[in-house]
Amino acid sequence: MSVDPESNGALPADLPPGALPARTTPPPTRALPGGGETRRHVLVAVVLNKPGVLNRVASLMRARNFNIDSLAVSHTDRDDISRMTITLHGDDVAVEQAAKQLYRLIDVLKVQDVTAEPTVQQELALVKVRATDSTRAEILRFVELSRGRVVDLSDGSVIVEVTGTESEIDAFVALVRTYGIKELVRTGAVVMARGAGSIEEAIKR
Amino acid sequence: MTITKGDPATPPGTDAGGTAGSARPARRSHVPNEGTAGAAAIERARKAMLHEARDLKRTRIGADVLCEAMLRQGVDVFFSYPGGVILPLYDVLGDYPELRHILVRHEQGGAHAADGYARVTGRVGVCMGTSGPGATNLVTGIGTALLDSVPMVAITGNVMAALLGKDAFQEIDINGITLPMTKHNYLVRDADDIPRVIAEAFHIARSGRPGPVHVDITKDALQQETRAQHPTDEEVVAGLPGFRPNLDGHPKQLKTAAAEIAAAKRPVILAGHGVLHAEAWDDLLAFAEKTQIPVAWTLLGIGVIDETHPLAYGYMGMHGWKHVNRAIQNADLLIALGMRFDDRVTGSVGTYAPYARIIHVDIDPAEIGKNVAVEVPIVGDAGRVLRALTPMVAAVEPATRADYFEQLAAWKTDSVASSWHGSGAWRDGLLSADYVVERIGELSGHAATYVADVGQNQMWLARYTGFRQPNSHVSSGGLGTMGFSVPAAMGAALGRPDRETWAITGDGGFQMTFQELMTLVADHIPVKIALLDNKKLGMIRQWQEIIYAGNYHSSSLPGPDFAKLADAFGIPAFRARTPDEVDPAIQAAQAVDGPALIWFEIAEEQNIFPMMPAGKGLSDLIEKWDGPDE
Numbered sequence: 001m002s003v004d005p006e007s008n009g010a011l012p013a014d015l016p017p018g019a020l021p022a023r024t025t026p027p028p029t030r031a032l033p034g035g036g037e038t039r040r041h042v043l044v045a046v047v048l049n050k051p052g053v054l055n056r057v058a059s060l061m062r063a064r065n066f067n068i069d070s071l072a073v074s075h076t077d078r079d080d081i082s083r084m085t086i087t088l089h090g091d092d093v094a095v096e097q098a099a100k101q102l103y104r105l106i107d108v109l110k111v112q113d114v115t116a117e118p119t120v121q122q123e124l125a126l127v128k129v130r131a132t133d134s135t136r137a138e139i140l141r142f143v144e145l146s147r148g149r150v151v152d153l154s155d156g157s158v159i160v161e162v163t164g165t166e167s168e169i170d171a172f173v174a175l176v177r178t179y180g181i182k183e184l185v186r187t188g189a190v191v192m193a194r195g196a197g198s199i200e201e202a203i204k205r
Numbered sequence: 206m207t208i209t210k211g212d213p214a215t216p217p218g219t220d221a222g223g224t225a226g227s228a229r230p231a232r233r234s235h236v237p238n239e240g241t242a243g244a245a246a247i248e249r250a251r252k253a254m255l256h257e258a259r260d261l262k263r264t265r266i267g268a269d270v271l272c273e274a275m276l277r278q279g280v281d282v283f284f285s286y287p288g289g290v291i292l293p294l295y296d297v298l299g300d301y302p303e304l305r306h307i308l309v310r311h312e313q314g315g316a317h318a319a320d321g322y323a324r325v326t327g328r329v330g331v332c333m334g335t336s337g338p339g340a341t342n343l344v345t346g347i348g349t350a351l352l353d354s355v356p357m358v359a360i361t362g363n364v365m366a367a368l369l370g371k372d373a374f375q376e377i378d379i380n381g382i383t384l385p386m387t388k389h390n391y392l393v394r395d396a397d398d399i400p401r402v403i404a405e406a407f408h409i410a411r412s413g414r415p416g417p418v419h420v421d422i423t424k425d426a427l428q429q430e431t432r433a434q435h436p437t438d439e440e441v442v443a444g445l446p447g448f449r450p451n452l453d454g455h456p457k458q459l460k461t462a463a464a465e466i467a468a469a470k471r472p473v474i475l476a477g478h479g480v481l482h483a484e485a486w487d488d489l490l491a492f493a494e495k496t497q498i499p500v501a502w503t504l505l506g507i508g509v510i511d512e513t514h515p516l517a518y519g520y521m522g523m524h525g526w527k528h529v530n531r532a533i534q535n536a537d538l539l540i541a542l543g544m545r546f547d548d549r550v551t552g553s554v555g556t557y558a559p560y561a562r563i564i565h566v567d568i569d570p571a572e573i574g575k576n577v578a579v580e581v582p583i584v585g586d587a588g589r590v591l592r593a594l595t596p597m598v599a600a601v602e603p604a605t606r607a608d609y610f611e612q613l614a615a616w617k618t619d620s621v622a623s624s625w626h627g628s629g630a631w632r633d634g635l636l637s638a639d640y641v642v643e644r645i646g647e648l649s650g651h652a653a654t655y656v657a658d659v660g661q662n663q664m665w666l667a668r669y670t671g672f673r674q675p676n677s678h679v680s681s682g683g684l685g686t687m688g689f690s691v692p693a694a695m696g697a698a699l700g701r702p703d704r705e706t707w708a709i710t711g712d713g714g715f716q717m718t719f720q721e722l723m724t725l726v727a728d729h730i731p732v733k734i735a736l737l738d739n740k741k742l743g744m745i746r747q748w749q750e751i752i753y754a755g756n757y758h759s760s761s762l763p764g765p766d767f768a769k770l771a772d773a774f775g776i777p778a779f780r781a782r783t784p785d786e787v788d789p790a791i792q793a794a795q796a797v798d799g800p801a802l803i804w805f806e807i808a809e810e811q812n813i814f815p816m817m818p819a820g821k822g823l824s825d826l827i828e829k830w831d832g833p834d835e
């Protein structure tokens with residue numbers, strides 16, 4: 001079989017008939033991992049409650065070029081095990097890669113992308129809103145409608161506690177923004193899958 | 206004569222011992238009077254310094270436990286450099302003569318030596334250093350081990366626990382530094398934790414996908430008395446609930462893989478470092494022979510198969526053989542074993558192996574789908590997967606693939622003919638580097654350990670030496686660490702004293718770590734150094750010539766008289782400037798009992814071809830270069 005010395009390693013356009021099965025032409029382009037559509041993902045990580053675990057998780061996400069939107073951490077029913085809820089934006093393959101990288105950490109017991117699952121998602125926000133005598137009543141009405149709670153009332157402001165999904169809190173914040181937001185703090189989402197199943201039961205054997 | 210302050214009447218030395226009247230006063234004037242609190246404090250300090258208890262019956266301290274733990278892990282040699290906070294260890298090392306301590310001349314050399322030791326033996330390499338600069342000097346070596354998945358335990362001392370975070374002398378947050386570049390790391394402040402931590406560190410370093418583990422131990426933990434017991438293997442595993450490597454491939458995926466293999470007409474096996482880690486070279490051979498699939502290998506996969514075997518096709522990638530890259534671009538099935546589709550292997554992913562379906566076997570689930578989307582992912586140990594898969598595939602008669610093999614053979618003939626002695630420098634009577642490494646391979650019977658540095662020398666070695674045995678090739682592939690060769694060869698020679706060890710290095714890398722020549726001499730480590738001196742940073746020069754329009758900045762690298770340099774260390778040196786001086790120089794170096802250096806003055810402007818320009822694909826190889834205008 002002859003070889004074209006000028007082809008420089010490139011594929012011959014056609015192989016001799018009968019030599020090898022015909023190939024599709026032109027060659028298909030191989031899909032790049034991470035090149036898909038970006039959307040919000042929620043990862044739940046069950047980790048050992050040890051010093052430095054948060055640092056390991058955060059450092060890994062930074063090193064692998066993922067930007068964490070929100071992160072909520074606390075210990076679970078067991079003092080030695082913590083649970084992290086991480087929200088981030090990325091395409092499905094990139095986030096799967098993030099989850100796999102997290103799983104490589106020795107202190108990480110379980111990682112699950114719950115984005116596609118039916119879940120309960122709650123976030124808590126404290127909003128300090130400017131309130132004058134003329135606007136206070138109106139603000140309090142919005143708080144009531146948004147099922148929020150006033151936790152502090154003072155001369156020029158109210159602190160409102162609201163819980164709900166990310167978008168519910170976004171909506172409330174947008175509503176009171178016209179009165180002037182002096183301070184805003186959000187916990188980031190915490191998530192639990194609906195139904196009887198448990199992520200923590202299914203930790204690495 | 207000085208008079209003691211506050212007591213002018215009494216000359217110094219007239220203490221209860223009664224030296225009054227002596228012409229020479231005892232020089233104790235600075236000592237507070239006995240019985241005072243000050244005197245007691247000084248006495249305590251003096252006793253502590255002298256380790257008064259030692260000659261009697263020494264108590265077991267953290268440093269002892271560290272030595273015991275290493276012995277339990279089978280450590281026979283480690284590479285280290287002393288310093289302030291790790292001195293408690295050096296204080297007890299004399300009691301553990303089974304632990305051979307190699308005093309390196311720089312911690313980076315120690316880390317590379319541990320790396321080289323680990324790569325040729327498959328065991329965990331151990332390096333140590335003190336806090337601060339000792340620890341940061343280890344970092345390059347730890348990073349090298351991480352990128353190439355080499356089992357290593359790096360141990361550093363740190364300042365007293367009470368001083369942590371106080372910017373104490375030689376304190377640096379080494380735990381924070383090594384966190385993203387180790388498989389796991391530890392900070393130990395209590396001697397009671399040392400047995401568990403060291404056992405876990407070795408277990409993590411060698412299990413699953415191997416990698417480096419760093420253990421930082423405070424000085425007081427090394428000094429503290431302890432009765433801590435060493436854990437059993439079961440206790441170690443039970444204590445790491447988050448570390449359960451998956452070793453066996455999923456049966457359903459194996460079945461799918463077998464079906465893909467049965468259907469493939471132009472399959473290629475891509476074998477990587479994982480096959481060597483799994484010690485699965487025999488399993489690979491059995492699988493390849495049964496299915497009659499040619500084997501290509503990555504840089505770190507060199508040695509998975511004897512290169513003279515009919516199914517051994519060659520080294521792939523950026524500077525790999527054209528015929529191998531062509532076979533990959535032409536393949537309809539790639540069976541990737543223990544490799545990670547690094548960018549030096551794939552080039553542009555969009556044009557990589559456009560007709561191929563891919564079976565990817567890797568022990569690390571994160572590697573699958575990371576760089577290249579694959580059709581059949583199999584998470585598992587390469588050896589176990591091959592042993593499970595081989596009985597599931599049908600035996601193929603070579604005749605069935607006659608057309609395919611004929612095509613492959615034609616490509617190979619073409620590629621070898623056009624690539625051999627690439628630049629043609631040898632035709633001008635200059636010494637050609639590929640000729641040198643080919644002769645080294647031949648005269649050492651292809652049975653030595655060959656340790657590459659980084660750059661052109663690394664690629665010449667990979668292409669032209671001819672590897673016949675597993676773990677006979679050591680190279681910094683992932684991190685590409687210049688200066689790797691000589692220290693890594695030092696570790697490799699200690700790990701496999703039954704084999705000759707060659708360090709093949711360029712003049713650039715050699716000048717980075719040649720301080721370890723003294724270690725080779727002091728510890729009688731018989732490394733043969735082949736210094737390929739083109740008085741250039743060859744790969745940089747090549748890129749500047751071809752990609753940066755001949756703008757040669759900083760690629761010319763004047764060096765010393767390397768023969769005199771070797772001589773200063775007491776190392777016999779030989780010199781070769783023409784092709785006919787090569788064989789005698791190699792044989793002379795081989796005849797030396799101990800380290801030797803050969804100074805090969807090679808052609809200054811030889812390039813390594815083929816070459817895949819960065820960002821291009823495997824079909825875009827540059828095979829020769831006559832300048833941009835021709």
